[in-house]
Amino acid sequence: MSLSVKHLLGIKELQPQDIELIFRTADTFKQVLQRQIKKVPALRDTTIANVFFENSTRTRISFELAQKRLSADTINFAASSSSVSKGETLIDTVNNILAMKVDMVVMRHSASGAPWFLANHIDASIINAGDGTNEHPTQALLDAFSIRERLGEVKGKRVAIIGDIMHSRVALSNIYCLNKLGAEVMVAGPPTLIPKHIQDLGVKVEYDVKKALEWADVANVLRIQLERQHKPLFSTLREYALYYGINKSMLDSLNKEMVIMHPGPINRGVEINSDVADSKQSIILDQVENGVAIRMAVIYLLSGKGEIVE
Numbered sequence: 001m002s003l004s005v006k007h008l009l010g011i012k013e014l015q016p017q018d019i020e021l022i023f024r025t026a027d028t029f030k031q032v033l034q035r036q037i038k039k040v041p042a043l044r045d046t047t048i049a050n051v052f053f054e055n056s057t058r059t060r061i062s063f064e065l066a067q068k069r070l071s072a073d074t075i076n077f078a079a080s081s082s083s084v085s086k087g088e089t090l091i092d093t094v095n096n097i098l099a100m101k102v103d104m105v106v107m108r109h110s111a112s113g114a115p116w117f118l119a120n121h122i123d124a125s126i127i128n129a130g131d132g133t134n135e136h137p138t139q140a141l142l143d144a145f146s147i148r149e150r151l152g153e154v155k156g157k158r159v160a161i162i163g164d165i166m167h168s169r170v171a172l173s174n175i176y177c178l179n180k181l182g183a184e185v186m187v188a189g190p191p192t193l194i195p196k197h198i199q200d201l202g203v204k205v206e207y208d209v210k211k212a213l214e215w216a217d218v219a220n221v222l223r224i225q226l227e228r229q230h231k232p233l234f235s236t237l238r239e240y241a242l243y244y245g246i247n248k249s250m251l252d253s254l255n256k257e258m259v260i261m262h263p264g265p266i267n268r269g270v271e272i273n274s275d276v277a278d279s280k281q282s283i284i285l286d287q288v289e290n291g292v293a294i295r296m297a298v299i300y301l302l303s304g305k306g307e308i309v310e
């Protein structure tokens with residue numbers, strides 16, 4: 001009942017057995033979340049800080065809910081309304097939070113590597129809730145867990161990650177996670193949004209989205225991350241939608257019922273149309289639901305409490 005790591009910084013550092021343990025633990029917590037009382041007393045003595053230096057809807061709420069379902073005390077820190085704007089450093093900010101007897105830190109930061117830097121300077125366990133363009137480990141875990149739930153297993157499944165691969169931490173964590181679980185992975189999108197040499201990570205590359213859909217059992221569609229693009233990498237959003245956006249007629253032309261995923265936030269009418277995002281094939285809201293059980297599992301396992309007290 002223990003992970004091989006003290007922190008969850010990235011999927012890269014996890015062993016396949018760690019991911020399987022997180023999934024089995026999340027299975028138990030998913031059952032808890034179906035009950036009338038959706039709560040266990042497991043972390044009554046634990047305080048967790050959610051330290052967000054970047055905007056979030058799903059990840060922040062999901063972590064906070066997971067902590068509350070585990071009976072932990074939670075505090076939420078948003079950099080925009082904090083003393084960071086007065087020049088306080090990351091380490092001073094976190095050490096001040098830890099001085100108030102906080103046991104675990106969940107952190108999102110726009111700088112790639114920020115959680116690793118912090119892990120070298122503090123004793124508490126850190127969970128990376130997304131760092132720059134690097135990793136978003138709990139998103140990849142909930143994505144793979146959702147594929148396992150829908151298709152029975154991840155091993156041997158063909159997963160196409162479609163869109164802005166270059167600026168996506170979700171893409172990188174998904175590649176690591178799916179490879180460790182034995183899936184086949186393809187990245188697809190415009191050449192300017194796919195990093196050179198990405199094949200070295202053990203993925204196929206396809207620039208024709210229709211061909212990627214023909215190949216795949218699952219399409220994980222990503223938004224264009226304009227906030228991370230400092231020069232134009234494609235002409236217009238309208239043209240992107242025309243050549244790379246996923247629409248219903250594309251799916252109807254395939255002779256199969258493939259699974260559609262998206263980590264959110266969705267830009268409807270750009271990378272995905274509403275008739276696909278809201279279709280029966282879409283498991284987008286299942287991903288969100290599963291995020292709570294996955295985050296409960298990660299927090300619980302990192303707390304080192306042993307057997308789950310239900």
Ligand code: CP
Binds near residue numbers: 057
């Ligand atoms: N998927 C995801 O990370 O969404 P948020 O940015 O809303 O947390």
